Amino acid sequence: MSIVETADAEAGGSLHQRILSDISEKILSGAWAPGHRIPFEHELSVQYNCSRMTVNKALSQLAKAGLIERRRRSGSFVRRPQSQAAVLEIHDIRIEVEALGLPYRYERVARHKRRSSAEDRALLELANLGPVLALECGHFAGERPFAHEQRLINLAAVPDAAEEEFLAIAPGPWLIGRVPWSEAEHRIRAVAADRHIAAALEIAAGAPCLVVERRTWSADHPVTHVRFTYAAESHTLVARFRPQG
Amino acid sequence: MSIVETADAEAGGSLHQRILSDISEKILSGAWAPGHRIPFEHELSVQYNCSRMTVNKALSQLAKAGLIERRRRSGSFVRRPQSQAAVLEIHDIRIEVEALGLPYRYERVARHKRRSSAEDRALLELANLGPVLALECGHFAGERPFAHEQRLINLAAVPDAAEEEFLAIAPGPWLIGRVPWSEAEHRIRAVAADRHIAAALEIAAGAPCLVVERRTWSADHPVTHVRFTYAAESHTLVARFRPQG
DNA sequence: ACGGCGATTATGTATATACATATTGAAACG
């Protein structure tokens, strides 16, 4: 029967959002097993006391997300989940280089403390204004540049970083242990080297590079955003895993 | 002026689908650069001779897919190519493409059955000689090439594959379910497009591409090696995770 | 000039309605 009526506390704000999250909760919790037929749009519109269009919006999104399957004239059904979890390990460049048997060298190129620009805040997903530390560093394998690092540190989350020069120690290892991260996000893509990167990596402008960006949070506070750029020949990311667990 | 009127040949079928793919084509092709303001809902509804709701549906999906950003009172803007892609876990291209709200199309380009060459055996980490199936396939998002697939299948491990033409179904989905994999390895790197890849992806030779290679084993037997090549603009891998819970 | 305030505007959500489309199940028919 109707759960709603008074529309008490909820998250999404909008009604279709709420319907969507109610249903996906049922599916993800296992209350509605794969194959289970979801109430018809018409029934849900009565339950939630809304129009069919609103229910349709929610169900369409669930279908696009792959949680349910819709069949005309038959109804909507919970789909079997079909994903495997893979975890990409966080890599420490020194270890990568040394694993290659090459001597590792670190170099701090630049360091600026500043009020966060709009771009900084976008990269960090930082809501409020506040100071950031912008760093630029080189990582070398033997004589050759191995990776170029561009990093932002949210000084509101890590005030100690303001006092550190990062001349002897790279920001990655410095942060680890000092700031326990609770969540991280990697973005991996290929780009053409611009002039700045080309010079830093000693490659031709326009040459393909692998970019790995990582954003890290600690207890919902953005901590750091870092972009590593590797010359194409120098690097391959490897992730090995087994299905499920 | 109105491009539509008679609603000539198109793909998605529905109007909002068509609007969506028109706009994403403009964005993915670079015709509308990041920051570009997209016509207002009102303007598009005039252009396409439809209601604002229909345009809204298309733009909302584009926003959810991350291609555009919508700001009240200001309009909708092309976002920086932090395009979208499912997490590293699922690597089903159809799902990635459909998550963008674009129609997916698959095409088998070539298929050869042959005795494994030395290179084949190296890619598959295959110890003994034996037949392999070499496939080349195209994956499209709307009209644009999204990814190029080059695959080897170890026929000793999957004899059924010798009888399959892979004209209607992509080898990835075909293999899943038929061959339970026990282990997989990903290699991710950036390369410059050679002539073959450039032609397949409709990009310039030498342009940066993201290459994802996956090797899969089932009970210690190599099953398949696949290489997906993406044009740089079209793809960003995203992996988000927590250390434990 | 400066700061506040309301009007304007684009998007966000929801509604009632309409018709299209695919599929099911049952009735009609050879």
Place this chain on the structure above:
DNA sequence: CGTTTCAATATGTATATACATAATCGCCGT
């Protein structure tokens, strides 16, 4: 008895309309 036809039904798409919400612009008064 099998097949065809047809109506019922659930989803798919589109429309006109309405009001909410947020952000911007310009006006106004101090």
